[in-house]
Amino acid sequence: MTFAAILVLAAGTYAFRLVGPLLHGRVELSARVRDTLATGAVVLLVALVATAALTQSQGFAGWARPAGVLVGGVLAWRRASFVLVVVGAAATTGLLRLAGVS
Known part of the structure; x- marks a missing residue:
């Protein structure tokens, strides 16, 4: 069952990527x-950055x-x-952690 799911997801991903070049201009x-x-x-992108920047192990x-x-932004x-x-x-992150700010 797992192998079938992997094949379906792989085929879907390939088809999704193939549609762009095929329909470009049409x-x-x-x-x-x-x-x-x-x-x-x-x-x-903002949601991804916020999630990665603010959470760790399901916490702050x-x-x-x-x-x-x-600072990077x-x-x-x-x-x-x-x-x-x-x-x-x-x-910035390293210096703040060195100063004791977690």
């Missing part, structure tokens, strides 16, 4: 639908991690290089 989306899809992508992750994510918003964003976020 289906026109209205401006409203494109805007809704773009907004949905942003909402999903502490204040150091969200502070590091905030501000650096990315200010168009800093990727390396600087990652180092800034990690350094």
Whole structure:
């Protein structure tokens, strides 16, 4: 039963990825639908970041991690290089944890 479920999910994933190139240029989306899809992508990304930044083992992750994510977000918003964003976020989280802020 497990193997059948894996095969069905694999086939569905392959079909889903194949539909994009096959229908590209054949289906026109209205401006409203494109805007809704773009907004949905942003909402999903923010939800993923919030979940990863705020939770750990089904509980609150502490204040150091969200502070590091905030610093990384501000650096990315200010168009800093990727390396600087990652180092800034990690350094902020590490220094806060070193100072005893969990």
